[in-house]
Amino acid sequence: MHVLVAGGAGYIGSVLTPLLAERGHKVTVLDRFYFGPTLPKHDAIHVVRSDIRTFDPAILRGVDAVVDVSGISNDPSCELEPELTRGVNIDGGKRLARYAKEAGVRRYVYSSSCSVYGHGEGLGLTETSGRHPVSLYALAKAEMEDVLFGELKGPSFEVCALRLATVFGLSTRMRFDLAINVMTKNAYVNRRIMVDGGGRQWRPFVHVRDVADAFALAMTADAKLVAGEVFNVGSTSNNVQILNLAFRVRDAIPGTEVVHAPTDPDLRDYNVNFDKIHRVLDYSTKRTIDDGIREVLEALREGRVDPDERRWYTLKQYLFLREAERAHAELALDGRVLF
Numbered sequence: 609m610h611v612l613v614a615g616g617a618g619y620i621g622s623v624l625t626p627l628l629a630e631r632g633h634k635v636t637v638l639d640r641f642y643f644g645p646t647l648p649k650h651d652a653i654h655v656v657r658s659d660i661r662t663f664d665p666a667i668l669r670g671v672d673a674v675v676d677v678s679g680i681s682n683d684p685s686c687e688l689e690p691e692l693t694r695g696v697n698i699d700g701g702k703r704l705a706r707y708a709k710e711a712g713v714r715r716y717v718y719s720s721s722c723s724v725y726g727h728g729e730g731l732g733l734t735e736t737s738g739r740h741p742v743s744l745y746a747l748a749k750a751e752m753e754d755v756l757f758g759e760l761k762g763p764s765f766e767v768c769a770l771r772l773a774t775v776f777g778l779s780t781r782m783r784f785d786l787a788i789n790v791m792t793k794n795a796y797v798n799r800r801i802m803v804d805g806g807g808r809q810w811r812p813f814v815h816v817r818d819v820a821d822a823f824a825l826a827m828t829a830d831a832k833l834v835a836g837e838v839f840n841v842g843s844t845s846n847n848v849q850i851l852n853l854a855f856r857v858r859d860a861i862p863g864t865e866v867v868h869a870p871t872d873p874d875l876r877d878y879n880v881n882f883d884k885i886h887r888v889l890d891y892s893t894k895r896t897i898d899d900g901i902r903e904v905l906e907a908l909r910e911g912r913v914d915p916d917e918r919r920w921y922t923l924k925q926y927l928f929l930r931e932a933e934r935a936h937a938e939l940a941l942d943g944r945v946l947f
């Protein structure tokens with residue numbers, strides 16, 4: 609299959625892209641590479657360094673499936689420049705989907721998020737539960753779902769949305785702004801874990817390689833099973849209250865203290881049911897939260913991942929890029945800022 613992965617160099621993308629190439633697919637990656645060169649060299653991987661808002665639609669010619677794992681990927685980064693967020697996460701997302709449909713791409717798999725449940729009502733939310741997004745990030749996800757299953761719906765365009773739990777685990781584009789990864793990093797580096805928002809809020813979690821498996825499955829599954837469908841991606845046993853998560857990380861790293869940050873209660877509170885993807889696609893996750901803590905901890909201990917690397921902190925990197933843009937606009941002479 610020829611697959612175009614938008615955002616294929618991101619945290620999820622840089623695990624998914626090599627996995628698809630190793631499984632015999634031809635992969636075109638469309639990405640801005642905001643987080644640097646994170647992909648391995650591979651004959652089956654072709655890189656297009658471009659923007660989903662402006663890319664040349666000709667790159668969709670001959671593509672069988674599109675997986676969209678692009679975009680500004682957390683709440684604070686989305687709040688930084690709301691217009692930019694709408695431009696990338698909504699307008700860019702729609703543009704990619706429209707061009708894919710026009711180009712005759714059959715399968716379209718979108719990375720939505722369990723954060724669309726927002727302030728969840730009760731435990732065990734399913735795909736038919738109400739959506740109550742409480743951030744611009746989550747609102748954009750909900751709007752993209754509506755567009756994909758609304759105006760872009762069509763018999764020859766097999767759209768599927770995966771609502772991912774919060775992801776954890778190692779990737780070559782590391783993210784130390786995701787709960788399990790950041791708690792493990794903070795416990796290892798500072799022997800201290802800060803719990804925001806009270807700690808009673810529920811969150812579901814899923815390992816990044818399990819997420820990659822879910823995308824590969826949604827991309828290749830029978831259209832009868834996935835077209836027009838939404839799936840929560842994760843496992844019911846990986847729903848945890850944030851304070852309990854902190855205790856689990858603390859137990860893995862002796863001498864760690866858990867401290868409550870003086871913040872307002874976190875409005876994002878959702879406990880999710882993952883039976884549908886198991887029942888319909890026979891999908892099960894293979895990695896537990898404790899596997900993830902162990903994996904990240906080992907990588908830190910062995911020096912395989914740098915906890916001080918700015919690019920592994922999504923907001924910091926976007927702040928840096930915004931400053932770089934400003935400096936360039938104010939100071940550039942003949943296209944150069946310093947030299």
Ligand SMILES: NC(=O)c1ccc[n+]([C@@H]2O[C@H](COP(=O)([O-])OP(=O)(O)OC[C@H]3O[C@@H](n4cnc5c(N)ncnc54)[C@H](O)[C@@H]3O)[C@@H](O)[C@H]2O)c1
Pocket residue numbers: 614615616617618619620621638639640641642643658659660661676677678679680681682696700719720721722771772773774775776781783786922
């Ligand atoms: N990681 C999670 O916990 C999680 C959970 C639910 C949903 N998601 C969604 O999955 C997707 C991937 O998340 P991630 O964790 O890999 O994030 P990420 O930030 O690591 O990756 C996003 C990628 O998109 C690229 N990108 C950003 N703007 C672009 C643009 N305008 N044009 C082209 N490329 C652009 C970036 O360079 C980056 O490589 C996102 O849509 C995210 O919202 C992630």
